[in-house]
């Protein structure tokens with residue numbers, strides 16, 4: 633994956649020491665590299681995809697659902713000049729840390745979501761109860777999720793999508809990455825194929841039988857039935873490097889949704 637980075641934006645991020653969670657670079661995700669440069673570049677990789685694939689603008693109101701330690705928030709802090717950012721995550725300490733670090737950014741907010749996750753929040757509520765507890769003050773133009781639907785169980789998808797539906801402006805977009813179980817992804821066995829999702833789980837397929845949320849894949853029909861039910865339609869769908877797609881801009885597959 634080659635990336636073109638806006639060097640002036642990158643310099644603004646690197647020069648602002650509070651933006652980079654130096655002691656937490658390896659805390660979540662496949663970005664577990666202790667090198668700051670690599671962490672920042674991986675953030676730009678994701679940010680660039682959003683700029684290219686959605687209507688994101690410096691005046692947009694965005695929701696970073698599953699924001700983690702702020703891998704993309706740090707770039708939004710310099711990009712969203714007149715916009716608004718809301719980060720949501722199930723890890724309380726990470727949310728508190730982000731609130732502290734971004735306290736100077738008056739257009740930034742971080743909310744804790746008390747939803748159960750075996751790896752990230754063992755004491756949490758079930759998805760419906762947790763989503764019902766969330767209160768969002770404003771509707772947003774863009775909801776993006778990197779590496780969240782790869783952890784969401786079938787029973788969690790609908791409550792999360794309903795929350796998205798209620799939080800999105802009429803002409804808004806939802807960007808999400810996930811693993812799609814397609815003919816190609818089943819066939820491909822190159823070095824990028826780190827997951828095989830061999831175990832059936834409630835209509836989906838998981839990597840670890842005893843830890844289904846670790847990594848999950850969905851057939852296109854299955855995941856698309858949830859989008860349809862909640863009132864979303866697919867605007868864009870692209871397959872990722874994990875299933876052998878040459879020159880893909882993301883490792884996982886990604887989908888952009890619009891209201892039906």
Ligand SMILES: C[S@@+](CC[C@H](N)C(=O)[O-])C[C@H]1O[C@@H](n2cnc3c(N)ncnc32)[C@H](O)[C@@H]1O
Nearest residue numbers: 660661698699700703721722723749752778779
């Ligand atoms: C692989 S990390 C990705 C973090 C971030 N999106 C990024 O790209 O750097 C997965 C994140 O999802 C969060 N998470 C897990 N289950 C969640 C859920 N049900 N709702 C929201 N966030 C969740 C985890 O706490 C973790 O921060």
